[in-house]
Amino acid sequence: MSLSLVRSRALRGLEAAAVTVEVHLAPGLPSFTLVGLAETEVKEARERVRAALLHSDLVFPHDRRITVNLAPADLPKDSGRFDLPIALGLLAASGQIDSAALAAYEFAGELSLSGELRPVRGALAMALALHGQATRLVLPPGSAEEAALAPDAEIYRAAHLLDVVRQFLPADSQPADPNDAGWTRQTMPTLPAQVVSPPDLADVKGQTGAKRALEIAAAGGHSLLMSGPPGTGKSMLAERLSGLLPPMSTEEALESAALLSLAGRFTPARWMQRPTLSPHHTASAVALVGGGSPPRPGEISLAHHGVLYLDELPELPRAALEALREPLETGRIRIVRAAQQAEFPARFQLVAAMNPCPCGYLGATHRVCRCTPDQIRRYQARLSGPLLDRIDLHVHVNAQAPGELLGAPAGESSAVVRARCTAARQRALARQGKVNHALDGQDIEHAIQVEDSALDFLRQAAQRLGWSGRGLHRTLKVARTIADLAGSEHMTTEHVAEALQYRPAQNA
Template sequence: MSLALHGQAHPPTLVLPPGSAEEAALVPDMQVVRARHLLDVVAAFPPGGSPAAPAGDGWTLLQAGLPPAAAAGPDLADVKGQSAAKRALEIAAAGGHSVLLVGPPGSGKSMLAQRFANLLPPMHTEEALQSAAVASLAGIFSLGQWMRRPTRAPHHTASAVALVGGGSPPRPGEISLAHHGVLFLDELVEFPRAALEALREPLETGRIAIARAAQRAEFPARFLLIAAMNPCPCGYFGATHRACRCSPDQVVRYQSKLSGPLLDRIDLHLELAALAPQELLDTPAAESTATVRERCTAARALALQRQGQCNQALAGQDLERHAARTEEASRFLNHAAARLGWSARGIHRALRVARTIADLQGSEKLQTSHVAEAVQYRRALRSPAAG
């Protein structure tokens, strides 16, 4: 409410109870008074007299100022090995791309996802206010989470309404509560198909419209999707440390629960292998979250300076103009797209990922190496027929 009133030419003074007043005061330049009791409000406006602040702390004009940012979460250095997965998450954080992690149980998919939000560039005040407003609407906002990008991880039994929003009156779902943050969907194929298909629109537009007979609501949903799944029902298809018990038909049926249009909207697809005991125990600590975040922030700033938006949002002529590539890189991309049978959406997403890879290296034009790495992240799920 405070954020909406702030856009008016002459915003009013808000008188709110404790809890609500502290939230409203986060909006810059808003006059917010905290009243502990209705009698404090009555005392502030005596009949026939001019308003006067009552004695005591029952009527308090809150001072402008923002609470300190929340402490950082778990560190990426805790994850042993999985250098390819860490590289993919760095690209995703730098360019705003979604990621699908496929691997056996225990390969580190959840650990990586839980650390991803801290790789993203720090929130701007406007982003923090928008995220806090959605959380406040759902009744879950906490001052302790201020300026910290949310990570929402709904269980795979969640319905489509819980995931994208709905009800009467319409309420925001998990994708809106993850606005400017991360939506982590573990066991992706176990989610109801209707819930997964409902993700297609917000992944493209960053918003979700909910229509009911008597009301229509639109909620923001600009989130980064980190999805994780096993390659088969038992989880060990393609693993070298344990035999898979699934038949080829079971593997195909399991993977086909994800539709082509949904997979097409996920920018990076990555296979994770289980770590050998020696690699798990003897590998030294990797780069910290802070080190990787610096590179992601620099690459994101480069994209914003060049085009005013992150690479994931590039489309149409903007994509052609800002993803200029060498002739050799264009030939490589054309050959890969024809061989892999990509749709136009798949080609465009590979170009966006390549643009991010180039930004991480400070390259103005897309080189063949940038496109080749992006192509590696667009491979489909491995089926039994493909070995």
């Protein structure tokens, strides 16, 4: 048979779109043509496949005109994931393996020149795309273990091209050893018995107000901005937020792992662990929100269901800062290019830190700030009002005297605070099916359950401070989280008054 079809997958955002690799052999001047909107690394598969077949003592049809089509033609294809299906298509079209048996499988894998298979990005996304289908997926080591995390997935692990070829040899050409099956069925990988715990909150001495804001952020999924002089513990506090968050559900873990897999940054050892990302303040807007051709997820998507820590927030490029506004509001980011578009989830918890002025010591009690008012104004103006309006909690972290640090008793551990945060989240989920930060306009009206006196107090405060409608709603959501931490069914004036402290008038 001179025509063969092999199935594979291409990545389009978080979606793994089906691709059919069509291989046709025809008489004529020997050539190897690859079509179907393939990127450069895909076109280079011609040389990798040729060398892998010859090194594996398989016959490469060098005297035929070879045409490989990656359908659909309008879907961009990248990476070396199509090496294995192209090689199998050539062998099937030349009659060396059974072409009909290939229909029950999908393949992905990059070939070395010796025929060994190398891992590919997005293996978990490919496995999730097969949910509910009877198709089996063949992947290299390093990718098969990752894909096996998908529920009900039938994954096969092959380390070499010959391991796959043996499975599709004609009946009279099967190996004499019946145990030589060519590949192995990949089961759920062995996960680490003990997960490395994040730093403990008890290590932070003092800073009671900042710790309280961190607890509220963890309980309600709120974003947090900490401002204060250098060395006051802002980074220490941010590093401990992930230890206060409740355990991930299986659905959350699959979404997070699939996104990390697209960037090649997931390992089974990180399964069920909330990601914590802290890009440098020189990161570009593309690095944060994603981009490229085809579009790939950025740091905000890779932090999905986890924590994104941005230190030195005003030092980030203005384009990168403004790019945060949409995902902070919607929990998703849509990347649009001239030829294609992709949408990634980005429901992360933002924890940002900044100094109050260029020298960092504005308002400090232990050192004098030497910045001029104009320098301070320009520095703080790097953060736009719309961006600050989308951050739920604003807290100032003051410097502590040496006497308060030396010999100070340890505070509550992360485990104790996490128990309160988990209980508060469970109350919110039982009431409205989502965390308080994710409440929209109509949900707020039904979920806040606020007393009339507290509502009057909030109305007067919002009018005097000149809040926007968004600022008012975010204060209500923070107050609702404070009430959940207190185990209160209704929001009282006390809960609203505490929430007011985290939205100062100058940031509204």
